[in-house]
Amino acid sequence: xxxxxxxxxxxxxxxxxxxxxxxxxxxxxxxxxxxxxxxxxxxxxxxxxxxxxxxxxxxxxxxxxxxxxxxxxxxxxxxxxxxxxxxxxxxxxxxxxxxxxxxxxxxxxxxxxxxxxxxxxxxxxxxxxxxxxxxxxxxxxxxxxxxxxxxxxxxxxxxxxxxxxxxxxxxxxxxxxxxxxxxxxxxxxxxxxxxxxxxxxxxxxxx
Numbered sequence: 676x677x678x679x680x681x682x683x684x685x686x687x688x689x690x691x692x693x694x695x696x697x698x699x700x701x702x703x704x705x706x707x708x709x710x711x712x713x714x715x716x717x718x719x720x721x722x723x724x725x726x727x728x729x730x731x732x733x734x735x736x737x738x739x740x741x742x743x744x745x746x747x748x749x750x751x752x753x754x755x756x757x758x759x760x761x762x763x764x765x766x767x768x769x770x771x772x773x774x775x776x777x778x779x780x781x782x783x784x785x786x787x788x789x790x791x792x793x794x795x796x797x798x799x800x801x802x803x804x805x806x807x808x809x810x811x812x813x814x815x816x817x818x819x820x821x822x823x824x825x826x827x828x829x830x831x832x833x834x835x836x837x838x839x840x841x842x843x844x845x846x847x848x849x850x851x852x853x854x855x856x857x858x859x860x861x862x863x864x865x866x867x868x869x870x871x872x873x874x875x876x877x878x879x880x881x882x
Contacts (some may be wrong), residue, residue, distance in 0.1 A: 741835040743828055746783050751775045752820065757811035771811040774823040778806050784831065791834035 757771035778789050778800060793800065800806050810822040841849075 741788070741831050743832075744783075745824060745828060745831075749776060749781065749783055752823075754816060757814075757819075768814075768816070770814055770816045770819060771809065772816060772819040772823050773807060773809045774820075774827060775805045775807045777804050779804055785835075788831060788834045792830065795834060796830060 751774070753773040753775070754769035755771045755773070756769060778784075778793055781789060784792070792806065796806060799808065808823045808826050810819040810826070812822055813819055
């Protein structure tokens with residue numbers, strides 16, 4: 676009978692369901708239920724604070740290129756009632772998510788990235804130096820948290836872009852254009868001076 680019930684659950688598959696396991700003879704121990712939207716699935720390399728973090732989650736990025744890794748234990752999350760879509764549901768659950776972290780103390784970010792974040796996102800940084808992001812796009816807290824992380828990830832990627840190095844040919848072309856503009860400016864100045872002199876000479880009559 677139990678086998679038929681669990682087989683029907685496996686056909687529906689709305690989310691991941693951990694089947695009961697027998698811990699001791701005659702004793703049934705249920706491991707639990709875990710949604711398909713759980714944060715371990717959305718961000719498997721991040722430390723969610725539940726259980727022991729993996730070795731990969733403990734490693735902070737050392738290269739100058741942002742890999743997309745964001746350590747969740749270095750962020751602060753706050754939850755509140757949402758004013759977004761969802762009808763009465765938003766007034767009963769804390770689905771709105773606010774993400775914040777101190778930019779200068781973020782050891783998992785490179786110094787140049789932190790400087791660019793402070794410049795580009797200064798309107799999101801409060802007087803205490805915390806960068807604050809929020810989301811209430813959906814009725815699910817876990818999806819709004821994922822949305823905040825996506826926003827932060829895009830910000831960091833944008834701040835990690837380095838300007839392209841200028842080649843010698845580009846520098847030579849730039850110098851040539853500057854010299855051309857300078858010569859044109861001198862020519863226009865000379866023409867204006869000649870025009871001014873001609874106007875002054877035309878105002879006198881021979882005696």
